[in-house]
Amino acid sequence: MSVRVKVRNNRQIIVPLRFGRAVTGDSVVDAPDVDDRGFAMGNRPGTWGSTTARGAMVGITAGDTVRIKVLREDIDDTASLFVTSSDTSVVTVTAPQGALAADGIFSIKGLVDVISVPVKIQVRLGSASGPVLGEMEPHIFQLRQVRVVAHLVSINGTPTSRSADDLVQLFQDVNVIWRAAGIEFVYNQDETLQGASESLTQFATAGTVTTHLDPNPPDYREFSKVINLSPDANGINVYFVQAANEWTGLTYDHDTARPDGYGVVLVDDGDAHALAHELGHFLDLDIHAGEDRQGHHARDDIDSERRVMFDLRRLDSDQPAYRHDVGYGDLVPGNLIDLKDFSSDQSDGALARSRRRSLNPF
Ligand SMILES: [Zn+2]
Numbered sequence: 001m002s003v004r005v006k007v008r009n010n011r012q013i014i015v016p017l018r019f020g021r022a023v024t025g026d027s028v029v030d031a032p033d034v035d036d037r038g039f040a041m042g043n044r045p046g047t048w049g050s051t052t053a054r055g056a057m058v059g060i061t062a063g064d065t066v067r068i069k070v071l072r073e074d075i076d077d078t079a080s081l082f083v084t085s086s087d088t089s090v091v092t093v094t095a096p097q098g099a100l101a102a103d104g105i106f107s108i109k110g111l112v113d114v115i116s117v118p119v120k121i122q123v124r125l126g127s128a129s130g131p132v133l134g135e136m137e138p139h140i141f142q143l144r145q146v147r148v149v150a151h152l153v154s155i156n157g158t159p160t161s162r163s164a165d166d167l168v169q170l171f172q173d174v175n176v177i178w179r180a181a182g183i184e185f186v187y188n189q190d191e192t193l194q195g196a197s198e199s200l201t202q203f204a205t206a207g208t209v210t211t212h213l214d215p216n217p218p219d220y221r222e223f224s225k226v227i228n229l230s231p232d233a234n235g236i237n238v239y240f241v242q243a244a245n246e247w248t249g250l251t252y253d254h255d256t257a258r259p260d261g262y263g264v265v266l267v268d269d270g271d272a273h274a275l276a277h278e279l280g281h282f283l284d285l286d287i288h289a290g291e292d293r294q295g296h297h298a299r300d301d302i303d304s305e306r307r308v309m310f311d312l313r314r315l316d317s318d319q320p321a322y323r324h325d326v327g328y329g330d331l332v333p334g335n336l337i338d339l340k341d342f343s344s345d346q347s348d349g350a351l352a353r354s355r356r357r358s359l360n361p362f
Pocket of ligand 1: 311
């Protein structure tokens with residue numbers, strides 16, 4: 001069957017395929033999530049340059065090879081597809097050598113982080129010089145390391161159940177999530193005082209940080225006591241506690257001066273996603289995905305739920321079944337660090353903003 005298409009004013013395009021993660025479930029370091037929110041590219045930091053690309057974006061740490069999957073939406077499974085790079089000095093296609101296999105997965109290597117050299121990865125029909133059916137834009141980021149200082153805190157004598165050893169794996173898992181942004185949180189267990197045990201007393205409940213964030217004015221005095229506990233000025237201070245009455249993690253970044261203080265607090269239930277989310281808050285991602293600047297919950301569409309800065313408390317089982325899994329498992333929030341900035345909400349463009357803050361995080 002033939003389809004007649006009349007494209008108007010360059011504003012409509014027909015794209016028979018999409019790009020997505022090469023895996024489902026937990027984040028995998030060489031299979032980044034793809035920011036496929038619309039075909040428009042949105043606002044861009046000046047250093048990215050302008051592009052005529054229409055499609056998804058993905059972040060790659062310089063030197064990494066990552067897998068991405070082509071999803072055939074409106075094209076036969078047997079159609080022969082080839083993946084090419086518009087600038088092989090920036091990004092090369094390392095696999096496959098010929099046509100895409102049935103699984104649709106290809107590999108690209110990000111070579112260098114260069115200013116204002118946009119590059120396109122294009123999927124072509126029939127041969128490597130065939131017509132372009134779909135395209136996406138990778139961005140290459142020089143790896144930036146940000147030091148963290150871990151504190152194991154006991155409250156009224158009740159300690160966190162984590163050990164300094166546990167934190168090695170936890171930060172490794174966090175770094176899998178942040179890899180696509182070219183940011184690595186360095187927890188060096190061998191440093192003196194790293195993972196030190198510290199104690200606080202005279203809190204309302206043993207083992208627990210009690211806050212009342214909703215009333216006006218809010219009461220976060222116990223949180224403030226935690227984040228002012230022996231802070232190291234040259235790192236992100238992350239305080240591990242057993243529990244909190246209102247949250248899994250809570251973070252103020254350095255916009256909040258001491259004595260109120262800044263730092264990250266995570267409870268024992270908090271996993272790598274939760275810590276990656278809190279570290280995002282520390283890197284200037286103040287607003288949750290889908291929230292407006294007043295912190296009011298504006299949206300909880302699937303795109304918002306896939307973003308690492310979605311407030312995980314908002315995922316709820318009352319939603320229709322098709323919304324339970326955004327690619328990471330049943331009722332598990334996603335780990336996408338969004339590249340696109342449509343200013344559709346104030347949290348958009350998280351990757352560029354967090355990289356900017358990572359130059360001056362403490
Ligand atoms: Zn949050």
